[in-house]
Amino acid sequence: MRLLLCLADRAGDVVSIDDLLDQVWSGVAVSPDSVYQAVASLRRSLGDDPRQPTYIATAPRLGYRLVAAVAPCANQDHPQIQDDPVPESGLPNPVTETRARINPRYVVIAAMVLLVFVVGTGVFLVYGRSMHRAAVPVIVPQSQESIAVLPFLDLTEGMKEEEFADGMTEELIDRLSKIPDLRVPSPTSSFYFKGKQVSIPEIAKALGVAYVLDGSVRKSGSRLRIAARLIRADSGYVIWSETYDRPSGDALMVQDDIAGKVAKTLSRLSSVRRATDIPPHR
Structure with a gap:
């Protein structure tokens, strides 16, 4: 605001x-x-x-x-505001004098505040109802060998790398889904949560996964900074994270590196769990 x-x-x-x-x-x-x-x-x-x-x-x-037009609000619906009677005493009318001191800029700001409040409330209600309807049918028991890749955030100036960030997400889903015994929800399921304010545990519960991978893309000149982190859904703890600074042309190498390190981390956790006989998370 x-x-x-x-x-x-x-x-x-x-x-x-x-x-x-x-x-x-x-x-x-x-x-x-x-x-x-x-x-x-x-x-x-x-x-x-x-x-x-x-x-x-x-x-x-x-x-x-x-770039939206900004202008003072006209009092067309209340013509009496323009025609306040002058007191017979000749003293200033306090109501008219107060109105004359109102800065039109504050009227504009108040109107825009109201606009954002109304739009935001509508978006919250619509997304909230659709999220509730869509999440309930897809809840499945969580498996320890499961991970969802959330859409990477485009944090570049002007959000000019959104297509690259979406491509990074799809590539990681594709590469992780090729790992034997690892369950990975489809891009359609992951991209449903793009731009929605939903917590990691809620997303994991809806998609039936034990881990969530998310990240962001930034750019400085011709170099990209790609950040990724692996989160355990039941605790919200980050169990692995990495930041990559690479020329734009090396993006594919970053995808390979992220997918490989995530696979190694999950494999190591699985080995530790089997060795200590930790029961599956439910």
Whole structure:
């Protein structure tokens, strides 16, 4: 909400990442990733498309700009507001004087706050009901040799690597599914949770898996930074994580490395479990 108000206050102008960090996250030590994630969340709430924006446009390497029309609200439905009688005493009318001091900018901000609240409530209700209907039928007993790969997050400026992040997710699903005795839900099941605010245990329960692999993609110049982590669903603990800094052309090698290390980690855990006779998680 603070991000939206900051952009509305300078509607039509490009607001730099540094300015947004100073104004929206004042006094808090955060990285530019916080801006990217907040903009992505705000776009989802508004139903905005970053490629053809109607609300928030990305200015590459500069910042963001609110392109939606921002203007004071007219009092067309209440004509009496414009015609307050002048007191016979000749003293100023306190009601009229108070209205004259209202800054139209605050009216605009209040209108946008109401818009985001209404849109966000509607999205929450729709997604909440659909999530409830879809999750119940697919619940199956969890197997220790099972893992779901969640859609990797595109945290690049302007979200220009979303296709690459989705491709990374599909490739990892394909490579892990070829490991004998390892159950991996299909891309359709995993991508259902893309952009949804659902906890790891809930996702694991819906997909019937014991482990979840997720990650993110960032970019600096011609180099990619790919982060991945393996999470045990019942405890939420991260049991393996790695960050890769590679040239864009080496992305396939990163996929092989992640899939190989995840397979080794799961194999090691399975061996330890069999050696100590730990009963399967239910």
